[in-house]
Amino acid sequence: xxxxxxxxxxxxxxxxxxxxxxxxxxxxxxxxxxxxxxxxxxxxxxxxxxxxxxxxxxxxxxxxxxxxxxxxxxxxxxxxxxxxxxxxxxxxxxxxxxxxxxxxxxxxxxxxxxxxxxx
Numbered sequence: 673x674x675x676x677x678x679x680x681x682x683x684x685x686x687x688x689x690x691x692x693x694x695x696x697x698x699x700x701x702x703x704x705x706x707x708x709x710x711x712x713x714x715x716x717x718x719x720x721x722x723x724x725x726x727x728x729x730x731x732x733x734x735x736x737x738x739x740x741x742x743x744x745x746x747x748x749x750x751x752x753x754x755x756x757x758x759x760x761x762x763x764x765x766x767x768x769x770x771x772x773x774x775x776x777x778x779x780x781x782x783x784x785x786x787x788x789x790x791x
Contacts, residue, residue, distance in 0.1 A: 692716035721754035
């Protein structure tokens with residue numbers, strides 16, 4: 673189904689949407705499962721891939737790894753790979769499911785004993 677959607681978008685003259693779909697389909701292959709668990713592509717415009725990360729810590733880590741990620745994307749996508757990355761912190765459903773301890777996504781300090789109140 674995924675490969676069919678990319679072909680249909682391309683046939684409709686929506687090459688940018690087709691490229692974004694291809695990046696999304698091959699994201700985990702390019703960046704690995706750990707990064708993919710915390711970061712997902714959400715859009716592609718003028719060669720800049722925008723990706724949503726589940727915390728500011730991950731955003732900073734991935735920003736530092738931008739050259740490595742772009743190289744991995746080129747290895748998987750070839751000439752169709754993005755030329756730049758932009759990360760934004762946003763909600764991640766996978767992270768919310770694993771945060772059953774009461775900690776807010778992206779805020780590991782919340783819910784820890786001895787934090788936020790003076791005794």
